[in-house]
Amino acid sequence: MVDAWLVEAMAAYNADSLADRDGYRGLVHVPGEALETILLWSLESLPDEILVGLDGDNARPHVAEVDELFRGADHEDGLFAGEGQVLGDVTLVNRGDSWSVHHVPEEWTDGIFAESRGTRGGRFIHWLHTHPNAVAIPSEQDADAAQHTRGVDMILGIEFSPEGPLPWFEDTEGVRRRLQPDEVAPVQEQRGGRGWGSWRRKRERPVLGVAPTGHRIHGLELISFHRSGCGINVIFVAEQGFPYGWEEGA
Numbered sequence: 001m002v003d004a005w006l007v008e009a010m011a012a013y014n015a016d017s018l019a020d021r022d023g024y025r026g027l028v029h030v031p032g033e034a035l036e037t038i039l040l041w042s043l044e045s046l047p048d049e050i051l052v053g054l055d056g057d058n059a060r061p062h063v064a065e066v067d068e069l070f071r072g073a074d075h076e077d078g079l080f081a082g083e084g085q086v087l088g089d090v091t092l093v094n095r096g097d098s099w100s101v102h103h104v105p106e107e108w109t110d111g112i113f114a115e116s117r118g119t120r121g122g123r124f125i126h127w128l129h130t131h132p133n134a135v136a137i138p139s140e141q142d143a144d145a146a147q148h149t150r151g152v153d154m155i156l157g158i159e160f161s162p163e164g165p166l167p168w169f170e171d172t173e174g175v176r177r178r179l180q181p182d183e184v185a186p187v188q189e190q191r192g193g194r195g196w197g198s199w200r201r202k203r204e205r206p207v208l209g210v211a212p213t214g215h216r217i218h219g220l221e222l223i224s225f226h227r228s229g230c231g232i233n234v235i236f237v238a239e240q241g242f243p244y245g246w247e248e249g250a
């Protein structure tokens with residue numbers, strides 16, 4: 001069972017995916033459990049970034065009526081490998097800083113693929129890596145690593161506290177996609193005393209949920225892109241393959 005706050009966040013994200021469908025050339029369906037697992041691994045691996053490998057599940061094709069609804073004007077069939085299959089098992093492949101995380105240990109690259117497929121080898125179709133306390137926008141290294149991806153690349157940005165050595169960083173240009181409920185409970189303004197010292201009042205942020213590691217989650221964002229640079233639309237799906245927030249008969 002996926003935590004209720006995350007279910008709400010995914011439903012809100014899916015609503016955006018639907019509203020903005022015309023801006024994307026492809027679609028991927030990501031199971032909610034996969035996101036929850038990756039989020040937990042991310043927090044357990046701090047302050048490192050993590051690299052996760054994913055494949056499509058042959059036994060789980062996209063539900064056709066979902067794709068029909070979410071396919072936008074610019075949709076292009078056959079853009080990437082693994083298309084049309086709900087993503088399957090997730091595998092934690094590596095951890096490290098923003099440079100080393102893409103360099104997969106030798107035993108993962110099966111030797112023969114190492115040169116032809118770049119630093120991450122040919123083992124998985126899709127890849128996801130995290131940006132702890134930073135926006136989900138690809139860096140130059142990310143764009144380079146993605147050149148060897150047969151499927152799609154994803155980045156999960158997580159804003160959390162206690163933040164340790166990684167204060168929130170968002171000074172980057174690019175399109176951001178928030179993964180959070182439409183309505184986040186407002187934070188009670190902390191009224192400190194008047195006059196001296198009031199400037200010291202700490203910035204209070206809303207809390208979406210609390211992870212099993214004890215971290216408070218203040219924000220999540222997720223993007224997906226193809227090696228050509230175009231955006232891929234993400235839909236978070238529940239066990240039956242329907243999106244969170246999907247209403248029967250709607």
Ligand SMILES: [Zn+2]
Pocket residue numbers: 098129130131138139142155
């Ligand atoms: Zn990155």
